[in-house]
Every structure is written in C-alpha cells, then in structure tokens.
Amino acid sequence: MTTPEHQLAMAKACVGGDLDAVNELLKNGYDFRIPITWNDKDGKECKNAPIFIAVDFGYSDMVRTFIDHGWGMNEQDDSEYTALDWAGWTGQLDLVKSLVDLGASPSQDGLDLAREGGHKEVVEFLMQSMDLYKNLEGDEDEIMMKATREGDLDKVKELLEKGYDLDKWKDESGNYQAYSPISVAYRTGNMKIMQVFMENGMEVEYNFRDNEQVENETS
Template sequence: MAAVKGVQAAGAVDLGALLDAGEGAVVTLVAGETQLAAHRAVLAARSPVFQAMFQHDTLEASSGRVSITDVEGEVMRQVLSYIYTLQTPQLSGTARHLLAAADKYGLPALKDVCEQQVAAQLTTENAAAAAVLAVRHSCPKLTAAAVAFIKAHNFQVLATQGWADAMCSHPQELIEVSRLLADPPAEISTPATAEEGPTTRARTPAAAAPVTSSRHTLPPDDAAVSRLRSLSRDEKGRRLIQTAQGGETEELRALLAAGADVGSIDDDRRTALQWAAWEGHEEAVTYLLESGADVNARNIRHNTPLHSAASAGHAPVVRLLMRASADANIRNLSGYTPLHWAAQEGHLQAATVLLEFGANMEARDDEGNTPRQLARKNNHQQLVQLLT
C-alpha cells in the first residue's frame, strides 16, 4: 500500500512539473485577465466537467480556448494547481471561492477540504454568507455547521449586515436556511470557529450530521406518529405529498412511520418523490428513496422524478436519482428524455450530470428534436456546445 501511495504522489508531482513547464499544453483557460495553459488530457482525467467539454466537438475543444466568466483568475490558478498536483492550495481567504469552483468542476475532495475550512472560520458576520454558500453548492456538512453556529449564538447572526446582504442577494437560499433554523437536522455538531478561538472545546465539522441523509436524524416523535395514525389512508397520502413539496423531512418521516403509502399520488399522478425532486429538496428525496419510493414512477404526462429534477435544474437531485438507478433515457408522452428537459430549460450542470450517467444526446422527441436542437432553439449556447 505504501508503494502505491508513493507512485500516486510521484505522479502528482510529475504533473505539477508539467504544469510549470507548459510544454505540450493545448488548452488556454481564460479567467478575466488571467490566461492559464493546460493539457486537455489532464483536465479531462481530473474533472468530469472538462471531460464532457472535450469529448465532444465543442467550441472549446476545437478552439483550444476555454472562457471562464464566474471564477476569478487567482482562484482558477489554484484549481488548476490542484488538478495537476492533487495538493490542496493555501486557502486563507479564498476557501469560499475555491469551494464554488471545486463544485463547478466536480472536484469533491477539494470541495470537502474547503467546506471544513469555511466551517472553521465562521463568525457572526460571515455565517449567513457561509450558509448561503452551503445551500447553493449542496454542502451538507457546512450547512449543518452554519445552522448549528447561528443557533448557538442565539440568532445574533440575523441582526448582522451579513444577513441583510444575503437576504438581498440570495433570498431563495436564505429562505432555505431559515427553514433549517426552524427545523434543523438532529445531532448537528458545532465546529471550532474564529470567534471561539483555539482554546474552546468543540467538535469538528466532520462530526456534523449530513442534512441529506435521513439515517443520521432521530426517529419520528412517538406522539406525532400516534396522532397521524388516526388519519385516513387518503389523508395520509395527501399530507405526504404536501410535505414532500415543502421539503418537510421530519413530517415525511412521521407520516411514513404512521403508515402513509410512499407511492401515494395526486390528481396528476405525481408522487411525493416527484414533488421533492421538482422542488430540489435533497434530504426529502434521499429519505423517500430510502423508504422505497419508485425512482421511475410516471405522472399523468409520463414524466418521472428525473424529468422533474432535470427540468427544474436541480443537478444534485439528478445525481441522487441516477445513483438510485433512475433511467436516464426514459421518455414522457412527448418523447422527452430528462436531457431534453435540461437542454430546453438551459440547465448546464443538470445536463452534465445526465451525460456523465449515460444520457443519450442523440435521442429524438416526437417532433424529431434532439436535446442539442432544443438548446439551440432556446439560445442556450453553452449547452449547444456541450451537446455537439
């Protein structure tokens, strides 16, 4: 095992030297005023996003130039250094920006380290921004840590300028944070923070319970379950769908414990899983899947939960469903696959995940349109390039 680790380390160092030399680089990454030379084979090997970009006849693949508008030059330089060396850069003040970039390019190990760094630097002023970051980029440990921090500080965070700024710039994410504050995941651990200092005894973010796994939450309250057992079968089903739509996972747990049918449907034959997928409630989706929900259930238009998540652009939910063996190429009544929906609505990340799991980009709907043609009709240029 030690020998294997040695070979891996040597490989990383060798790639790092290749980056410094710049020899044979065939791709230029442009982030603002910063231009970085890289080898497309290395980028594709490390990042599924770059792999999807370069394995097709995209503009980036043909021109050898990748324009990056949402990552600053210095941050992109750190991302590139990590891709070549697999060594985490000095994070100091860039952890949040690097986390977002790591999520964008599918670098989970780097993202995890950034999560821990941001959680360790929580203060009353930056906690709102950290919570928003965690929700936007599906960071369960950081979400749990930020929610625990806000509650541990008697909600003082809500009176800061940081909270006010977050409310103006990211209202939807902050609404989700507020919901978690009202009904937080159980067993959340509070990390050591910059305000508490090194002498304060605290558990690390790694010990926090991920909000996307219902297996780490407490059992449903017995009294609540007893109360719900008296409801009719139809009423239990109606409430199950309603709570799934709102992402109220604890209520879902109680209803299912009280005998609600996980396959209950509404008037359009939509299940609780379809509603949770449409709304992007990752924790609810996870629990419903664990409870036996049909991942390929069809509504009245033959859309599945995967169609719903792809249409709404919830890439993390798309990944959850694919890992639960959802059919990436299943068709609705119009012949749309989930990739057709993602292409039509302009959801690049959802489309990337679908392609990663084998979605057919040449599939045609009932009018003969491929996903790429729908992307072109709706002027989603990045998707047109991805699907070429």
C-alpha cells in the first residue's frame, strides 16, 4: 500500500509531525523505504525516504518509529547517507546522540557534513564517538596527517609528545613540503595546531595570498 496518494499522505504527515498518521500508514503496510517528494524548512523540494524528513524536522519520536519498523541504524539513502549523517548535517546534537546510543555508527561522511554545516558541537561529539584512525595503526605519518585535517589537537599533541619529527616533511631547501601536516593546518585555518607545531620547532610562516612558505624573519 504505497500509492502516490499514500506517498503524499506520508510526506504531509512527516513534514507536519503527525506521528499518528505515520503509524496508521505503517500499520497498513506502507513501504517506508521508497523515496517521496517533500519540501524542507526553506521550501526546497527534496526526495528522500520518510525517515530523513523526520530527521530534518527533528521529530525524534518519528525517527524512532521508522527504526522500530525496520529502518537499519546504518541504512543509507540513495545519496549514501545514513539518518545519523543527515542529523549531523542539520546540526541536531540531541538527535545525533540519540542515534549513536541506539547503535548508529558515525562515519567520515557524517563528520564532514557536520563540519560543512558549521556545527562545532556535533563535530566534537562525532570525533569522540568514532575511530578516526581505523586501519592506520602504526602509520604515524598518516595518523598525523589525518589528525591535522580533522583538527584533532589532542592526537597531534600526543604524537609530538612521543617524539614525532616534523622535519621529515622538509624538502632539500629546508622548507616544509606543500603536502605536509603544517601545510594542511595552514589551509584549514587551524591556528591552534599551527601554534603547537611552532612550539615544537616549526620555523616557517605562510604567505596567505599564494600559500607559499617563506622563511620566518623572526626565527
């Protein structure tokens, strides 16, 4: 029972937060995995499975209803995003925490979406809830690069305290290479990590106009 009329009814119920109507449709066999057309809070037309509408509007009870009816915690939509990814993108920290508590696994895509949306608290929570360095065990260079890209100040400090050598990223002229952690910290504007690098021997500064490295006149 998923006719166009029923899809319209489901979209209306999800947007309006009508949990009783959603439950009635589900009770009568509505296929909640079929994407339906709806308009978000800004009036933009979207097409997603109903659970993503509930996430977008922050209807946590409705989100839980779809999960209870069989939507997988790590199930993806046609764009390969999970409900958790979507919640992070919309910046809903309480819903993000709830989904993680229910067993949803934070992903790099979700972390990137939350960061893109400027949701600092969500980003911090997801970073604490996921293994950023999975499959990188023993590769300190890749770990340092990822820690710098993600803004993981604690991991950067940890590596430096263990004796990580920043000089390995210098070229024959003594300048840090363009793909070094120092360059990544500069490009992402992470001044806290740049400060830590400087405290641990970094002796260059960057030209903000052309992203070239120049010798620090004060060193």
